[in-house]
Amino acid sequence: MQAVDGVDIELQSGEIHALVGENGAGKSTLAAIAYGAVKADEGSVVAGGVVGLVHQHFKLIERLRVWENVLLNREPRRGWVIDVAAARERVNRLAATYGLAVDPDAVVETLPVGIKQRVELLRELDREPTVLLLDEPTAALAPSEIASFFTTIGALAARGTAILVVTHKLAEVIAYSQRVTVMRAGRVVARHVTSETSADAIAREMVGGEVPALAARGSTATAPLLEVRGLSARSATSTLEDATFEVRAGEIVGIAGIEGNGQTALADALAGVVPFTGELRFEGDALRPDDSPASRLRRGIRVIPQDRRHEALVLGWNVRDNVVLGRQRTLARSQYAEAAREVIERFDVRPPDPEATVGALSGGNQQKIVVGRTLAAHAKLVVAYQPTRGIDIGAAVLVQSRLIEARNAGVGVLLISFELDEIFACADRVLVIANGRFAGSFDRATIDRGRIGALMAGNV
Amino acid sequence: MNATLAAVLALLGLTLVKATPLIYAALGGVVSERSGVINIGLEGILVAGAFTSVVVSGATGNPILGALAGVVAGMALAAVLAFAATRLGVDQIVAGAGLNIAALAAAAFGLVLVYHQPGASHEVPALGNTGERVLIVLAFVAAAALQFVLTRTPWGLRVRACGEDPSAAEAAGINALQTRFWAVVIGGAIASLGGVYLSLAELDLYSDGMTAGRGFIALAAIIFGRWTPLGATGAALFFGFFAALQYSLQRAGVPSELMQALPYLAALVALAGFAGRVRAPASDGVPYVRP
Numbered sequence: 097m098q099a100v101d102g103v104d105i106e107l108q109s110g111e112i113h114a115l116v117g118e119n120g121a122g123k124s125t126l127a128a129i130a131y132g133a134v135k136a137d138e139g140s141v142v143a144g145g146v147v148g149l150v151h152q153h154f155k156l157i158e159r160l161r162v163w164e165n166v167l168l169n170r171e172p173r174r175g176w177v178i179d180v181a182a183a184r185e186r187v188n189r190l191a192a193t194y195g196l197a198v199d200p201d202a203v204v205e206t207l208p209v210g211i212k213q214r215v216e217l218l219r220e221l222d223r224e225p226t227v228l229l230l231d232e233p234t235a236a237l238a239p240s241e242i243a244s245f246f247t248t249i250g251a252l253a254a255r256g257t258a259i260l261v262v263t264h265k266l267a268e269v270i271a272y273s274q275r276v277t278v279m280r281a282g283r284v285v286a287r288h289v290t291s292e293t294s295a296d297a298i299a300r301e302m303v304g305g306e307v308p309a310l311a312a313r314g315s316t317a318t319a320p321l322l323e324v325r326g327l328s329a330r331s332a333t334s335t336l337e338d339a340t341f342e343v344r345a346g347e348i349v350g351i352a353g354i355e356g357n358g359q360t361a362l363a364d365a366l367a368g369v370v371p372f373t374g375e376l377r378f379e380g381d382a383l384r385p386d387d388s389p390a391s392r393l394r395r396g397i398r399v400i401p402q403d404r405r406h407e408a409l410v411l412g413w414n415v416r417d418n419v420v421l422g423r424q425r426t427l428a429r430s431q432y433a434e435a436a437r438e439v440i441e442r443f444d445v446r447p448p449d450p451e452a453t454v455g456a457l458s459g460g461n462q463q464k465i466v467v468g469r470t471l472a473a474h475a476k477l478v479v480a481y482q483p484t485r486g487i488d489i490g491a492a493v494l495v496q497s498r499l500i501e502a503r504n505a506g507v508g509v510l511l512i513s514f515e516l517d518e519i520f521a522c523a524d525r526v527l528v529i530a531n532g533r534f535a536g537s538f539d540r541a542t543i544d545r546g547r548i549g550a551l552m553a554g555n556v
Numbered sequence: 557m558n559a560t561l562a563a564v565l566a567l568l569g570l571t572l573v574k575a576t577p578l579i580y581a582a583l584g585g586v587v588s589e590r591s592g593v594i595n596i597g598l599e600g601i602l603v604a605g606a607f608t609s610v611v612v613s614g615a616t617g618n619p620i621l622g623a624l625a626g627v628v629a630g631m632a633l634a635a636v637l638a639f640a641a642t643r644l645g646v647d648q649i650v651a652g653a654g655l656n657i658a659a660l661a662a663a664a665f666g667l668v669l670v671y672h673q674p675g676a677s678h679e680v681p682a683l684g685n686t687g688e689r690v691l692i693v694l695a696f697v698a699a700a701a702l703q704f705v706l707t708r709t710p711w712g713l714r715v716r717a718c719g720e721d722p723s724a725a726e727a728a729g730i731n732a733l734q735t736r737f738w739a740v741v742i743g744g745a746i747a748s749l750g751g752v753y754l755s756l757a758e759l760d761l762y763s764d765g766m767t768a769g770r771g772f773i774a775l776a777a778i779i780f781g782r783w784t785p786l787g788a789t790g791a792a793l794f795f796g797f798f799a800a801l802q803y804s805l806q807r808a809g810v811p812s813e814l815m816q817a818l819p820y821l822a823a824l825v826a827l828a829g830f831a832g833r834v835r836a837p838a839s840d841g842v843p844y845v846r847p
Binding site: 157170180 | 708710713716717720721723724725727728729730837838
């Protein structure tokens, strides 16, 4: 299969050009070809000068200093020794030119994500690119940081650089780009001057039809389900401090925040896989730190982990065995096929074959199996961690709809997502998390986008 | 000069003697591991350096030629590991362990081939007291130089980049596989001097088992020294001190079997107390395969 097939795209100097498409549409591949990291089978890339690429997942070396990262393999030298003073000076000058203030001697791993991205950008800018490719550049930024990021990019464009932004965030496309190219299944399906189109129109072109509607929210009678008081926990990548909140049966509580602000610690503590302090009560009974994850499962606490490939599925197994996994003791062997068929039908798993190896399915279909398995087994509380990460719009809407239907049926859902749009679409209440602490709480009726964005960035 | 002072000075002198081969081996390991290749084969490289230098010194009558041949042998053995680690993408622990076994066995076999006797070689022309002092001083000079090279030169930065994140290094235009290869080979050259010191400076012959696990103590020194040349040198001195202490205490009548275990116990205790608090280079021991 070809990721990109016969694509023509032309960037003009001084413009911000958006390239949009669903996951798997070929946009990242196209960017990699333009940069030279991937060879095209056919066709050519012509650029008048240096091409720079800022990766979605930063290509920074965490334990090296900022200047070492920015100038790696281009170090200023005096004889055969690095001229560190000149290196510092060069980074400072670059930072001042583009308004990207950063301490050249800081070790990258100590910097917050937004600053890391500046470092990533500075590294590309040092090469004085005439074409700059940005792959999902705002994925790790708070809403307030996104505006200033595009201000910087705009200034860069004004100096004559051609900029290609690969993204799936249509609001940013509309707000900041001059032109937009839409890809689907490896081909360009539409080109627009941004001011002459709309986010809805682009979304339809991305999907290749109408965007499916989300399930309706029923009114539910809510009762206390999970009570959390003063919860502190630490996982490999994040720390949670003193969290107090509750999730009621029949509601979706959204946790809004930027990745790495304590969400993993929260999910892991609820799943029972990391130690915690504080008080957890589920249906009135205390959950202790030394309770096994299995005992949580028996009580009806289910987790949709963030990494489906490593934490949820056995990729070498087939669909049926993965659906049954975790329920092998409560289901009779004769019920396995029926359980698999149920999930396949309700979640429209393609191909609809219980014998298909899960590792060979698309990310969207893998996720349907994880969510289907989670909701099928008499769940009372579902902790859904980025349940639609990296899957296409159709599958995402289906997953979100099933979560809403579970809520309508009285399940409590804790939805942890880095996508604000997902939280606003699904949640009854929104809690904002920043720097490991809960920073604010909003009801569906009182949601204030600007305020939530500010709280996510750590501005109280 | 009173007797106590003399004993202390003797202990310190012996510490330098015992630490020097550890310093070379640890420095060689540091260069290798900072580039991302774990060198379990340090023991084998010590053997290669010790054995080859004795054979060549005996054959030519020139101990300096012997020392150079020992270094070449260490580099060759390291090159095998480097090739396996960078081009074949094999498990570096397994490759290094294999190297140790092969080197020890080859040296034992070589003794029979060259000297027609198992166990030990004949006595050969050695480097003498002057040569020993030069090698001791050179170990500390090498440590300081390596510290400078790793932190202050473009090559050093590249080596560290490859040890932390080879794919990011390649994105910056660095050939990570080549950088790792040469770091391991240069590390092999440095480590082999430890073997040369054992056979041609401290003694004048090669005997089976004379490296006595120093390559593994050097691995502990690397960790204890936080993967820096100066730190590893300090750790090697620490272990060398306990190796020297064993001789002083033996004279004091403590059972020798117990005392011989002292440097190894020191390594064990140091690592147990320390290992959780230090971090290896992020990609240390992780084969890099180009996408």
